Amino acid sequence: SSGINAEWPLLPGIQLKEFIDTHNTSGDISSLTPVKELCYKVGSQIATFHSGDVIHGDLTSSNILIRTSRDHHHVIFIDFGLAGTTTLVEDKGVDLYVLEKAFLSSHPNSQWLVDEILRGYKMSYKDSKTVLDRLAEIRLRGRKRSMVG
16 A cells, blocks of 8 residues: 555535436436436536636536535536637537537437537527537538548
């Protein structure tokens, strides 16, 4: 033993991934209001980051915690190891693209979750149109890359 004891306090809450999986017992998560509301909040929070020129760099449902107090769900982002500051629209679009790909691979049939996140983003960020247009371009580049190999 090196004698070093590095302990991290536990953050209250559960991962968004677990929250979604827990509420998906019926197999039809599209009708679940709490999940939809949380996804909107996630998009709104990402908009706050981006409006301050901060990107997360690893937006996944495992890096978002949900803390419940009384009847409210609070969104907490964790793991800022790949975060940075940027004014580039491309970087903000890539941040959203990483989130979209992560959600679609972790949560089958979850495009509606991504749509709700992007709706929250759009409603909360005055420059969202520019970033969302760039996201559409990034998606096209990603599709071309996967087709070419």
